[in-house]
Amino acid sequence: MQESTHLIHQYLRHDKKFPHLWCPGCGNGIVLGALIRAIHHLGCSKNEIALVSGIGCSSRMPTYVDFNTLHTVHGRALTFATGIKLANPALKVIAIMGDGDAMAIGGNHFIHAARRNIDITALIMNNSIYGMTGGQSSPTTPFGSVSATAPYTQIERPFQVAEMAIASGASYVARGTVYHARKLIGLIEQAIRKPGFSVVEIITHCHVQFGKYNQMGSHIDMLKWQKSHAVPAEKAGSLSDEALKDKFTIGVLANRDFPIFDQEYEKIRQAAMQAQP
Amino acid sequence: MAKHRALKVIRPPALIHGNAAIARGAIAAGCRFFAGYPITPATEIAEIMSREMPRHGGTFIQMEDEIASMGAIVGASLAGVKAMTATSGPGFCLMQEILGFAYATETPCVVVNVMRGGPSTGLPTRPSQSDVMLSRWGAHGNHASIVLAVSSVEDCFHVTLKAFNFSEKFRTPVILLSDEVVAHTRAIFSPPEDDCLSVINRVRPSVPPEWYIPYENTARGVPPMAVFGDGYRHNVTGLVHDVRGFPTEQKEEVRTFYERIHRKIDLNREEIELFESFFLDDADICLIAYGSASMAALESVHLARKVNLKVGLLKLTTLFPFPSKPVEEVLNRSRIVIVPEMNFGQIVQEVKNLGVCQTRIIPMNRYDGHMFTPSEILQKIREVY
Numbered sequence: 001m002q003e004s005t006h007l008i009h010q011y012l013r014h015d016k017k018f019p020h021l022w023c024p025g026c027g028n029g030i031v032l033g034a035l036i037r038a039i040h041h042l043g044c045s046k047n048e049i050a051l052v053s054g055i056g057c058s059s060r061m062p063t064y065v066d067f068n069t070l071h072t073v074h075g076r077a078l079t080f081a082t083g084i085k086l087a088n089p090a091l092k093v094i095a096i097m098g099d100g101d102a103m104a105i106g107g108n109h110f111i112h113a114a115r116r117n118i119d120i121t122a123l124i125m126n127n128s129i130y131g132m133t134g135g136q137s138s139p140t141t142p143f144g145s146v147s148a149t150a151p152y153t154q155i156e157r158p159f160q161v162a163e164m165a166i167a168s169g170a171s172y173v174a175r176g177t178v179y180h181a182r183k184l185i186g187l188i189e190q191a192i193r194k195p196g197f198s199v200v201e202i203i204t205h206c207h208v209q210f211g212k213y214n215q216m217g218s219h220i221d222m223l224k225w226q227k228s229h230a231v232p233a234e235k236a237g238s239l240s241d242e243a244l245k246d247k248f249t250i251g252v253l254a255n256r257d258f259p260i261f262d263q264e265y266e267k268i269r270q271a272a273m274q275a276q277p
Numbered sequence: 278m279a280k281h282r283a284l285k286v287i288r289p290p291a292l293i294h295g296n297a298a299i300a301r302g303a304i305a306a307g308c309r310f311f312a313g314y315p316i317t318p319a320t321e322i323a324e325i326m327s328r329e330m331p332r333h334g335g336t337f338i339q340m341e342d343e344i345a346s347m348g349a350i351v352g353a354s355l356a357g358v359k360a361m362t363a364t365s366g367p368g369f370c371l372m373q374e375i376l377g378f379a380y381a382t383e384t385p386c387v388v389v390n391v392m393r394g395g396p397s398t399g400l401p402t403r404p405s406q407s408d409v410m411l412s413r414w415g416a417h418g419n420h421a422s423i424v425l426a427v428s429s430v431e432d433c434f435h436v437t438l439k440a441f442n443f444s445e446k447f448r449t450p451v452i453l454l455s456d457e458v459v460a461h462t463r464a465i466f467s468p469p470e471d472d473c474l475s476v477i478n479r480v481r482p483s484v485p486p487e488w489y490i491p492y493e494n495t496a497r498g499v500p501p502m503a504v505f506g507d508g509y510r511h512n513v514t515g516l517v518h519d520v521r522g523f524p525t526e527q528k529e530e531v532r533t534f535y536e537r538i539h540r541k542i543d544l545n546r547e548e549i550e551l552f553e554s555f556f557l558d559d560a561d562i563c564l565i566a567y568g569s570a571s572m573a574a575l576e577s578v579h580l581a582r583k584v585n586l587k588v589g590l591l592k593l594t595t596l597f598p599f600p601s602k603p604v605e606e607v608l609n610r611s612r613i614v615i616v617p618e619m620n621f622g623q624i625v626q627e628v629k630n631l632g633v634c635q636t637r638i639i640p641m642n643r644y645d646g647h648m649f650t651p652s653e654i655l656q657k658i659r660e661v662y
Binding site for chain 2: 013015046047048050052062063066067068069070071072073076078079080081082083084085086087088090091108109112265268269271272273275
């Protein structure tokens with residue numbers, strides 16, 4: 001408790017008009033807590049963090065914390081983050097997005113940021129729904145579930161966020177849940193530390209919208225669902241397809257080294273500047 | 278922070294096109310970040326910037342689309358680097374939402390739109406002036422805009438510099454309208470020495486961070502701008518915000534926000550409104566033109582003067598805020614005003630809106646993908662004289 005109080009004083013904005021807008025029981029606060037703890041563990045100065053978000057419930061996060069914060073337009077957080085990182089490479093740039101933000105309207109920017117492997121950390125809070133606008137289908141809404149815009153059930157298959165990041169060329173890809181809150185801190189910490197494009201997909205719950213439409217119970221029930229459906233990535237290899245049905249893996253899913261856009265560009269810049277008469 | 282370096286190079290006169298002059302003007306203005314996406318007839322600007330940016334210690338990035346390009350330049354500007362993108366109609370349409378974000382957050386940047394025929398794919402390799410009102414009103418919501426038009430290679434250099442200066446001084450995006458004819462017409466250009474150029478940089482806060490009010494409601498309306506990484510740690514949002522940068526729906530704060538982003542442009546109209554007068558003193562008929570049409574118009578004035586027709590030209594460089602004062606003077610003084618434009622009549626509506634005197638205002642429109650010729654404007658002058 002003492003640690004939390006200390007972190008609250010150090011990292012939350014005191015001149016901001018609290019309370020925040022998240023519903024009681026929302027998982028976004030757990031993600032914010034994990035992010036703050038990760039940054040605290042890394043020993044970063046508040047001045048060197050740029051927190052960039054798009055639009056949606058999760059994207060309100062930057063407003064509450066005492067970093068360089070940017071709340072942009074829907075889906076485009078990574079484009080702003082790209083400009084910030086290239087203009088000031090000393091900044092640690094972290095982009096916060098929801099599943100609709102990152103995968104639907106921002107899907108193109110997501111795969112291209114991964115392809116470039118630019119040194120940005122992307123945290124994608126996946127609650128399988130558009131929460132802020134009232135529970136419409138998102139690109140991660142599971143096949144067969146119900147939403148405000150799929151009253152006869154969702155007939156589209158969902159994107160696999162982390163797997164898409166791996167296929168698109170990100171250096172580091174992990175998946176966590178808000179239930180596994182302590183593990184999440186470590187995943188975010190590693191993601192920020194890792195040079196290149198890092199993605200952490202964070203499975204969270206929206207009991208107010210997704211849970212309500214799909215009779216999944218309270219936020220506690222949905223946290224329990226995360227516990228029972230998450231399989232540590234290192235154990236998944238030894239499990240049968242039958243055992244993995246309807247489950248998802250958590251942990252580090254990819255950690256590799258590819259050329260990093262900002263580092264490669266710096267080489268070009270140095271060579272071009274020296275080539276001048 | 279990426280290191281910036283001013284190059285001291287010998288610059289002989291060169292035969293360059295308008296797009297190249299825009300790139301040179303941007304570099305002279307201190308632009309050190311360019312994000313873009315290929316599109317005719319603006320592509321050469323990106324190509325030149327891809328070569329020049331790293332040589333000047335800056336950054337070029339080809340983004341995945343024009344939306345991303347616009348996002349990247351706003352991000353770069355928020356991190357303290359002067360930034361520009363260049364596009365044409367279809368790409369400019371895609372940029373409107375983030376352009377609105379730049380108006381709302383008062384982020385300096387320059388957006389070049391090399392106009393081609395539209396709507397849609399339209400006439401990719403043909404000139405047009407049909408994006409004038411789009412440039413003024415493209416982004417949704419209440420905002421004041423600065424829109425400048427270029428007509429020659431010389432203009433492209435100097436007006437681009439002006440565009441950056443306005444954007445930095447007034448903390449606002451500036452739209453630079455070129456067109457396909459200006460973009461690809463070559464002329465001999467002698468670059469001025471850097472020392473002769475007046476370059477304006479945004480005012481940064483001088484108070485300690487804890488005293489800094491990022492969107493302070495000052496009389497001039499332009500608060501100092503902190504950038505990411507300099508220790509001020511402010512919040513930037515496209516939501517209507519209070520003076521501290523936090524979202525608000527309080528009616529007093531909302532009104533204050535809108536009024537200030539209009540006031541900072543309105544109060545400085547005289548400085549922002551750029552125009553040139555040719556033979557207006559005794560003109561009986563006056564042409565009002567901008568962009569490549571103003572070049573044809575000027576030549577037609579020379580031709581008319583040769584045959585003793587009292588014709589003058591008011592060439593507008595600033596289209597918005599609309600330079601109503603010089604236009605009103607012309608309307609008060611002339612018997613007839615002709616407004617040649619490569620569209621169905623956009624600036625002519627602004628002229629008519631002034632609603633002064635009994636002067637005949639005659640629109641002259643081309644929308645066949647070809648530029649005006651001096652002789653056709655002269656013919657029109659003769660018809661109405």
